[in-house]
Amino acid sequence: MPDVKHFDPQEALERAERVFWQHGSAAASVQVLTAATGLNRSSLYATFGSKQELYLAALRHYIGTTSHPAFRALAEDERGLPAVRDFFDGLITLRCTGPYAGWGCMVVNAQAGTENADPQVRAVLAEHHTQLCAAFRTALETARAQGQLSPDLPLAETAESLALLAYGVNLHSRSGATADTLRRTTAHTLDTLTRKA
Amino acid sequence: MPDVKHFDPQEALERAERVFWQHGSAAASVQVLTAATGLNRSSLYATFGSKQELYLAALRHYIGTTSHPAFRALAEDERGLPAVRDFFDGLITLRCTGPYAGWGCMVVNAQAGTENADPQVRAVLAEHHTQLCAAFRTALETARAQGQLSPDLPLAETAESLALLAYGVNLHSRSGATADTLRRTTAHTLDTLTRKA
DNA sequence: ATCAACTTGGAACGCACGTTTCAAGTTGAT
DNA sequence: ATCAACTTGAAACGTGCGTTCCAAGTTGAT
Numbered sequence: 001m002p003d004v005k006h007f008d009p010q011e012a013l014e015r016a017e018r019v020f021w022q023h024g025s026a027a028a029s030v031q032v033l034t035a036a037t038g039l040n041r042s043s044l045y046a047t048f049g050s051k052q053e054l055y056l057a058a059l060r061h062y063i064g065t066t067s068h069p070a071f072r073a074l075a076e077d078e079r080g081l082p083a084v085r086d087f088f089d090g091l092i093t094l095r096c097t098g099p100y101a102g103w104g105c106m107v108v109n110a111q112a113g114t115e116n117a118d119p120q121v122r123a124v125l126a127e128h129h130t131q132l133c134a135a136f137r138t139a140l141e142t143a144r145a146q147g148q149l150s151p152d153l154p155l156a157e158t159a160e161s162l163a164l165l166a167y168g169v170n171l172h173s174r175s176g177a178t179a180d181t182l183r184r185t186t187a188h189t190l191d192t193l194t195r196k197a
Numbered sequence: 198m199p200d201v202k203h204f205d206p207q208e209a210l211e212r213a214e215r216v217f218w219q220h221g222s223a224a225a226s227v228q229v230l231t232a233a234t235g236l237n238r239s240s241l242y243a244t245f246g247s248k249q250e251l252y253l254a255a256l257r258h259y260i261g262t263t264s265h266p267a268f269r270a271l272a273e274d275e276r277g278l279p280a281v282r283d284f285f286d287g288l289i290t291l292r293c294t295g296p297y298a299g300w301g302c303m304v305v306n307a308q309a310g311t312e313n314a315d316p317q318v319r320a321v322l323a324e325h326h327t328q329l330c331a332a333f334r335t336a337l338e339t340a341r342a343q344g345q346l347s348p349d350l351p352l353a354e355t356a357e358s359l360a361l362l363a364y365g366v367n368l369h370s371r372s373g374a375t376a377d378t379l380r381r382t383t384a385h386t387l388d389t390l391t392r393k394a
Numbered sequence: 395a396t397c398a399a400c401t402t403g404g405a406a407c408g409c410a411c412g413t414t415t416c417a418a419g420t421t422g423a424t
Numbered sequence: 425a426t427c428a429a430c431t432t433g434a435a436a437c438g439t440g441c442g443t444t445c446c447a448a449g450t451t452g453a454t
Contacts, residue, residue, distance in 0.1 A: 002429035003421040026223050027311045030412055041413080042432055051412065104309060111372040112301060112309030114224045125372050150389075157385035164382060167368050168361025175308040175322050185361060188354035192347075192389045199400035200451040227442060238443080239402055248442065 017058035071135040080143030095173035104174030214255035268332040277340030292370035301371030
């Protein structure tokens with residue numbers, strides 16, 4: 001019976017996501033969000049509840065559409081270390097070239113910012129970290145099974161270390177690091193994993 | 198002839214620094230800053246010009262009193278790799294225990310946040326990165342001279358990699374990482390540098 | 395004692411924020 | 425054609441923001 005929405009909520013969410021990603025939750029005003037999504041305050045609040053809820057939805061959407069596919073590709077790749085290399089290469093390309101260059105990672109930005117104060121956001125960030133480490137760990141197990149790794153390399157610690165490295169890449173890409181530098185740095189780091197003890 | 202300040206500008210700057218460090222530039226309102234420093238709006242503006250200038254001064258003070266001494270200790274330490282280990286241990290202790298636990302690094306927070314939009318801030322961040330890498334590089338050269346490193350380890354890339362690792366530690370410490378986990382992760386990472394090719 | 399130089403408290407500035415409200419408009423089932 | 429259900433645009437809400445202003449107070453050299 002009712003009137004129906006004059007816009008696509010999914011597309012509005014994605015546009016809002018980009019604003020939050022680039023500018024952060026605090027700096028993304030409702031005015032900017034309405035301009036970016038094309039819908040007005042009423043529709044925005046009726047659809048998403050509040051700015052904070054919209055941010056959370058956008059963050060979850062980001063993770064679902066950007067992080068998770070990358071994690072899955074990493075974990076399911078049968079090649080081992082080359083999969084890790086490709087993960088970093090793809091990451092660096094995304095961070096330093098194309099429409100999102102210099103935006104960093106929305107999850108990493110949230111970790112450093114005021115967003116981090118919200119318990120719900122913190123929970124999402126913690127889960128994201130667990131999943132990232134798990135994906136690295138799986139890829140490292142594959143690598144080990146193929147004899148690509150130094151024999152005494154501890155997988156859990158190495159996975160955690162790679163996660164921190166990825167955070168560093170995301171962070172530094174936001175403050176002007178070049179793709180070239182980042183690629184050489186990560187490539188070398190992965191090299192050290194293959195050295196024999 | 199004139200009246201003299203009724204407060205110590207240096208101490209006010211340090212109190213403001215802690216507010217910016219913990220909450221970021223945007224979330225630190227002038228009201229909170231006046232409460233933290235104990236001086237009122239007039240004195241604050243007369244002394245520091247504007248909130249943005251105060252932030253910049255605080256950031257520079259942070260780097261001068263927190264980062265630089267650590268960089269110097271790292272670069273001047275004659276022991277090589279143990280100096281790097283101690284650098285990370287001290288960093289993790291600062292980030293996870295004591296009065297500043299969970300605050301992360303003011304510089305890293307600035308990289309991910311809105312502060313990063315200001316060209317002057319960006320310049321400070323870039324210089325900080327250069328100095329951090331240089332300190333790592335010097336320590337690695339010392340380590341190499343003492344035969345502590347894998348022979349074919351590229352120093353520049355390794356230094357950059359360690360810098361990214363430090364960023365990751367700082368970032369992750371702000372979103373709840375435990376000192377124990379961070380220490381095991383960094384300790385393992387440093388182990389990989391000593392493996393023979 | 396005087397006075398210029400400076401600081402201080404507090405009020406006020408205009409503006410932008412996130413959110414709410416509501417009349418007018420639109421929809422689709424009956 | 426009717427009507428309940430819902431959306432939409434625009435105005436308004438109160439609050440807090442960074443900043444400015446000024447009268448009153450304080451200082452130290454003359």
